Amino acid sequence: MAHAQDLRDDKSVEEAYFTLRSKHQIPALGLGTWKAEPNVVRDAVYSAIVENGYRHIDCAHVYGNEKEVGAGLKAAFDAGIKRDDIFVTSKLWIKFTSPEKVKDACQQTLKDLGLTYLDLYLIHWPIYLSEDADSPPKKRQVLPFDVKGVWREMEGLVERKLVRDIGISNFSVPKLEKLMSFASIKPAVNQVEMHPSWRNDNVLAYCNKNNIHVTAYSPLGSSSTDLFDTPEVIEAAEKLGKSPGQILIRWLIQRGVSTIPKSSSDKRIKENMEVFDFSIPAEDMDKLSSISSQVRTNAGEELLVSSEDDKDAILNEFWDGEM
Numbered sequence: 001m002a003h004a005q006d007l008r009d010d011k012s013v014e015e016a017y018f019t020l021r022s023k024h025q026i027p028a029l030g031l032g033t034w035k036a037e038p039n040v041v042r043d044a045v046y047s048a049i050v051e052n053g054y055r056h057i058d059c060a061h062v063y064g065n066e067k068e069v070g071a072g073l074k075a076a077f078d079a080g081i082k083r084d085d086i087f088v089t090s091k092l093w094i095k096f097t098s099p100e101k102v103k104d105a106c107q108q109t110l111k112d113l114g115l116t117y118l119d120l121y122l123i124h125w126p127i128y129l130s131e132d133a134d135s136p137p138k139k140r141q142v143l144p145f146d147v148k149g150v151w152r153e154m155e156g157l158v159e160r161k162l163v164r165d166i167g168i169s170n171f172s173v174p175k176l177e178k179l180m181s182f183a184s185i186k187p188a189v190n191q192v193e194m195h196p197s198w199r200n201d202n203v204l205a206y207c208n209k210n211n212i213h214v215t216a217y218s219p220l221g222s223s224s225t226d227l228f229d230t231p232e233v234i235e236a237a238e239k240l241g242k243s244p245g246q247i248l249i250r251w252l253i254q255r256g257v258s259t260i261p262k263s264s265s266d267k268r269i270k271e272n273m274e275v276f277d278f279s280i281p282a283e284d285m286d287k288l289s290s291i292s293s294q295v296r297t298n299a300g301e302e303l304l305v306s307s308e309d310d311k312d313a314i315l316n317e318f319w320d321g322e323m
């Protein structure tokens with residue numbers, strides 16, 4: 001297996017992996033499943049794995065489709081793909097981020113996916129809401145988040161061999177520093193929003209320095225931005241004869257970051273995987289990395305801000321000033 005870091009010089013590699021601190025390997029490219037409708041996600045997972053060479057599927061309890069993702073995985077295994085060759089990520093939802101709820105939540109996800117272990121389990125967001133919380137939550141529904149207690153239970157999942165690696169998602173640098181100060185098993189991965197219009201440079205620098213691998217979510221800008229029309233992206237796409245989506249995915253991989261573009265379309269699932277036969281020259285990487293307007297598409301507003309709150313203050317506090 002090749003390391004994605006090597007791809008800068010090797011255009012012929014078809015599959016690429018990054019090595020986690022545990023020495024396990026995470027594929028550079030995976031399939032996202034958020035907003036993938038239950039009636040199509042089974043086929044998307046099957047097509048990605050069996051027909052297009054994907055080896056990483058990114059899931060979450062809150063996406064409401066883990067049973068259907070599991071059906072897609074089963075179909076792939078029935079077609080001869082080995083479980084050990086697939087990297088499956090899932091995430092602990094914010095209504096279960098309390099120490100006594102972690103194990104049951106993980107076991108529910110395993111049951112839904114039809115698996116005996118996950119490759120990676122992430123704390124989805126560093127918050128804890130009551131199980132009856134509305135979206136957005138009322139003030140009384142936002143409960144104290146015991147990160148130390150929850151992490152200890154996450155470590156217990158590794159000890160019980162229910163998961164191979166544990167990590168976090170949507171953690172800012174100060175929250176990572178706190179976690180690193182007490183973790184016995186250090187986080188393998190921080191999954192965060194990242195694309196040329198939200199580079200997340202500070203989080204990436206901290207993670208690189210501390211051997212925490214970064215996975216980029218919403219690599220194409222999710223469904224709410226016009227990344228595809230950005231002049232820097234169009235210029236690189238035209239120069240290299242690639243699609244804007246391929247440029248955005250390749251930019252991340254060349255930054256040393258794995259990524260999980262979501263698609264339910266066969267055509268785009270295939271297109272998004274065709275990023276290992278070219279590289280973006282340094283001058284174009286620099287241009288893509290210099291877009292001045294930096295905006296999150298997913299600040300978590302609906303998870304964090306109740307109607308009676310001051311939105312800017314809450315989000316600013318949650319992201320520790322990085323808005």
Ligand code: NDP
Pocket residue numbers: 031032033034035058059124169170191192216217218219220221222223243245246260261262263264265268269271272298
């Ligand atoms: P993406 O940036 O992956 O964009 C997905 C959208 O782009 C869909 O509308 C898809 O439509 C479309 N698309 C896919 N490929 C192409 C292409 N080549 N050209 C044009 N359009 C394309 O957004 P997501 O927000 O879904 O992020 C990816 C994944 O990251 C999620 O699915 C989820 O697994 C994870 N995630 C994690 C979060 C976290 O908090 N940890 C938060 C958000 C996402 P179509 O399906 O029709 O192709």
